[in-house]
Amino acid sequence: MARTRQVDPCYPFEKEIRALSISARYFYLLSWCQMSDPNKETKKIGGVMPYDLFFLKSNIFPEEEIDITPIVNEILDQRRYFPFEAGGKQWLWCPTMPKHQTINHPSKGKYPDPPLALQEDYRSGKLALTQSRVELSRVELRKKQPYWAAFTKETQDKMLSVSKRFNIYQLLGRIKKTKKAEIPEEVVARICTGYLKNPGKVKADWPWFIVAINKEWGSWSAEKNIREGEEYKRQGVAPAIKELLAMILKSKEPHVA
Numbered sequence: 001m002a003r004t005r006q007v008d009p010c011y012p013f014e015k016e017i018r019a020l021s022i023s024a025r026y027f028y029l030l031s032w033c034q035m036s037d038p039n040k041e042t043k044k045i046g047g048v049m050p051y052d053l054f055f056l057k058s059n060i061f062p063e064e065e066i067d068i069t070p071i072v073n074e075i076l077d078q079r080r081y082f083p084f085e086a087g088g089k090q091w092l093w094c095p096t097m098p099k100h101q102t103i104n105h106p107s108k109g110k111y112p113d114p115p116l117a118l119q120e121d122y123r124s125g126k127l128a129l130t131q132s133r134v135e136l137s138r139v140e141l142r143k144k145q146p147y148w149a150a151f152t153k154e155t156q157d158k159m160l161s162v163s164k165r166f167n168i169y170q171l172l173g174r175i176k177k178t179k180k181a182e183i184p185e186e187v188v189a190r191i192c193t194g195y196l197k198n199p200g201k202v203k204a205d206w207p208w209f210i211v212a213i214n215k216e217w218g219s220w221s222a223e224k225n226i227r228e229g230e231e232y233k234r235q236g237v238a239p240a241i242k243e244l245l246a247m248i249l250k251s252k253e254p255h256v257a
Contacts (some may be wrong), residue, residue, distance in 0.1 A: 002059065003107065005032040008100055016078060023066075024074045030060045031094070037106035038098040045119070047097040048111040051083055051090035079129050082122065086112040095122050148172060151185045158192035166205040168192070175213075183213060190216045 007029065011017060017025060031049065034056065038046030049056075057068050072092075075081050081092045093114040113119075121127050146169070148159065162168045172188070175181055191212045195202065202208045 002033045003035075003037060005097075006101055016080065019078055020074060020080075021071075024071050024078075027060055027068065027071045028075050028080055031056065032097050032101075034059055035094060035097050036109040036111040037103050038101075039106040039108060041106075042108050044109055044111075045098065045113050046106075046109070047094040048091050048113065049094075050111070051092045079127060082114065082118060082127065084114045084118055086115070093118070095119075146173065147176065147182045148185070148188065151188065155185050155189045155192070158189060158196065162192045162195055165199075166195070166209065168209070171206070171209055183217065184220060187213065187216045187220050190220070 011029075017028075020028060034049040036044060036046045036048045038044060053068055053072065056072070057066075061068060072081070076083065080096070081094055084091055084093060091112065091114070148156070148169075151159070159168055168188075172183060175183065191209065194212060194216075195209075
């Protein structure tokens, strides 16, 4: 018997879910209704349904003329289902389904649990999708690179010119570490431009940059809020949101001590 299930609002943003096609996401979501409940009384872990394409097609796409074989295979490839055999029949296990459900009155269910070996392999991470070497290298590279490595070449050239007289990289790194803040590229570009326009006039570099960051970051934030406010006005914003927007515009500017 099909059961009512809950869907977390974060569901569309999960990386594993976004890897599925739209039809596979829809199928995967509705397939939860066909899965067994976890039940402490019977010690069933749940998340199991028949690996029966006719049964699944009849209950998930009852009116559509569609072949669900590639959809099921896609979900299997993404390791959202794990097939197993029990009692001479084929079954699909979805380990994550029970984790996202609040089931106050679980059904006893007649579906078998997956083999203990399969459960252990899942818990140990053996069944998780592995990243390709290219993906892993990109992840490691992002970990090693500072956030300003993503800036445009024009901004990075300005930073390089500034660094010949003042270590701007050290400053940005210290602000990132102590304030947990990443200065927007446009702000960095403005500061570098201002510094390079006044060669030799800045006597104390570090204090000058702190003041410049606070000033330019505050201006940038105000301009950003105004642009967003104008956009909201064009879209027709409710009074409550207008009040909230007014509060935001009056809020304190970013400050770096």
